Amino acid sequence: MNYTISQDTAFPTVTLHLGRDESVQIERGSMIAHNGQVKLEGHMNSNGKKGLGGVLSALGRSVTSGESFFITTATGLSDSGELLIAPANPGAIRELTASGSTHWRLNTSAYLASDAGTGYRMVRQKLSGAVFGGTGGLFVMETEGNGTFLVSGYADIIEVTLQNQEYVVDNSNVVAWSQSLDYNIEVASGAFGFKTGEGLVNHFQGSGTILMQTRSIEGLANLLLPYMPQSSGSN
Numbered sequence: 001m002n003y004t005i006s007q008d009t010a011f012p013t014v015t016l017h018l019g020r021d022e023s024v025q026i027e028r029g030s031m032i033a034h035n036g037q038v039k040l041e042g043h044m045n046s047n048g049k050k051g052l053g054g055v056l057s058a059l060g061r062s063v064t065s066g067e068s069f070f071i072t073t074a075t076g077l078s079d080s081g082e083l084l085i086a087p088a089n090p091g092a093i094r095e096l097t098a099s100g101s102t103h104w105r106l107n108t109s110a111y112l113a114s115d116a117g118t119g120y121r122m123v124r125q126k127l128s129g130a131v132f133g134g135t136g137g138l139f140v141m142e143t144e145g146n147g148t149f150l151v152s153g154y155a156d157i158i159e160v161t162l163q164n165q166e167y168v169v170d171n172s173n174v175v176a177w178s179q180s181l182d183y184n185i186e187v188a189s190g191a192f193g194f195k196t197g198e199g200l201v202n203h204f205q206g207s208g209t210i211l212m213q214t215r216s217i218e219g220l221a222n223l224l225l226p227y228m229p230q231s232s233g234s235n
Contacts, residue, residue: 032086034083091157103179154220162210164207165205166205
């Protein structure tokens, strides 16, 4: 994938540079514009499955991952195709490389774009993660294939690399993490975590990388809630 990310802005965009017949996959609704040398095609986000199985796969992926039922494939019509995209989140964009030995798990709505030869599958979480977590509920997204993924987060994205270590991250701030990491989702500070003002946390262990967003949509929603108009009951 050949691309450039706009710099020195809190609201970055990605310009994808496509050669003739070169394709990429982008999250539905992420396109801003293109130069007329790009063909866009929408199809079910079914990871290649056809017919009823494809419909059920796309529906399941949409419900469990927060991604769209449809995904868009962009293909260059010449060697000068350009496509401008941006995530729904106002924040940073980062590249992840997937290969045979390196894969990633993605939080809800983190996916923005990927090479045509890549994809993701839904992986069942541990019961504790499924019951308590915000990282996809019962299932989380796991990358497949070899190539580049672009992910987005709210505000900035910072990385932490672990070498046989532990690290604890607020559940709502996790964007993506190495498949090699083990993790549990716990209540912050034990049974009385609410006293610290924190909620659920991801307790990572092992070796790998964690991507974290520096703000969360949930935090913004809670900040704005007191200022939202309240509906009055009918007399």
